């Protein structure tokens with residue numbers, strides 16, 4: 001069987017490896033640190049820095065296709081590997097989503113709405129950006145943020161220079177605040193031949209900036225769901241994307257009409273798609289493996305009304321109770337140590353239709 005190379009070895013890589021194994025693939029993960037969730041379930045591993053050319057070269061030679069579980073893999077690493085084996089999604093798609101400014105310009109270039117934004121290269125630019133976009137607004141580092149890290153709300157008062165410096169002095173963007181009624185996401189896949197399938201739209205609740213719960217299907221108008229899938233398709237086609245992607249969207253209502261605003265794109269399997277492991281005929285992980293391996297895509301049919309709840313930090317201590325619950329589908333990531341804010345597992349509950 002072929003071997004899939006995965007950059008990163010967290011829970012997403014673990015679930016990819018498990019899905020790949022079911023289809024007869026081997027998985028070789030590459031990550032800079034040992035003791036990662038994916039190491040327990042993959043056939044081979046490389047522990048090395050992402051800029052170690054010898055380790056990358058040997059990794060490329062050991063695999064048939066390369067993918068990644070997170071968008072902060074250095075773009076140079078993806079390009080180095082792409083010269084040796086196909087990297088899917090392609091390095092250009094990866095680079096686009098690594099920088100919030102570039103990403104927003106790209107999305108707007110497709111005629112799709114984003115939050116209003118302004119480039120904030122330095123502290124001086126922040127005052128001008130706040131004057132333009134008003135308050136509240138949200139200052140975000142262009143690169144490397146996740147789970148709300150690397151961003152700060154700008155409300156009344158406050159020393160703007162200090163807020164900019166609190167984010168490390170890195171180049172930022174300022175985003176106008178979107179008064180959304182809910183957050184939804186579309187998880188979709190595009191195959192090597194351009195075949196495109198989207199899962200039903202889910203709605204997502206965050207607690208402390210971390211995804212807490214996802215429900216599918218989202219309670220939105222049918223035409224809004226169609227539009228969300230069209231947005232994902234347009235993005236995937238413009239990037240010549242291969243694999244699973246997620247598009248996070250804000251839903252804004254005026255009267256009875258619903259408007260979608262793109263928040264960000266994740267060039268990978270996504271936490272809001274974990275419900276598909278138990279709630280869809282093909283999980284997002286299997287779908288990603290199918291796509292990058294050049295296989296036909298699987299059915300995205302949903303089996304019922306699904307709720308996926310993340311087990312974060314101490315929540316994981318409740319696993320025996322969840323394991324005993326009739327119909328609860330429990331997933332634990334095998335992380336050795338519970339830490340506050342750390343995603344330890346998730347539980348899916350389905351009302352079969």
Ligand code: ATP
Pocket residue numbers: 115138145146147148149175176177178179183206209248263264
């Ligand atoms: P993730 O872990 O999803 O990668 P992140 O750190 O990249 O998160 P964002 O998705 O940009 O951060 O923002 C985190 C959350 O903050 C959003 O899900 C949303 O709830 C809120 N938020 C972000 N931008 C805005 C905005 N412009 N207006 C209103 N709320 C926002």
Ligand code: MG
Pocket residue numbers: 145146147264
């Ligand atoms: Mg993000």
Ligand code: MG
Pocket residue numbers: 248263264
């Ligand atoms: Mg986000």
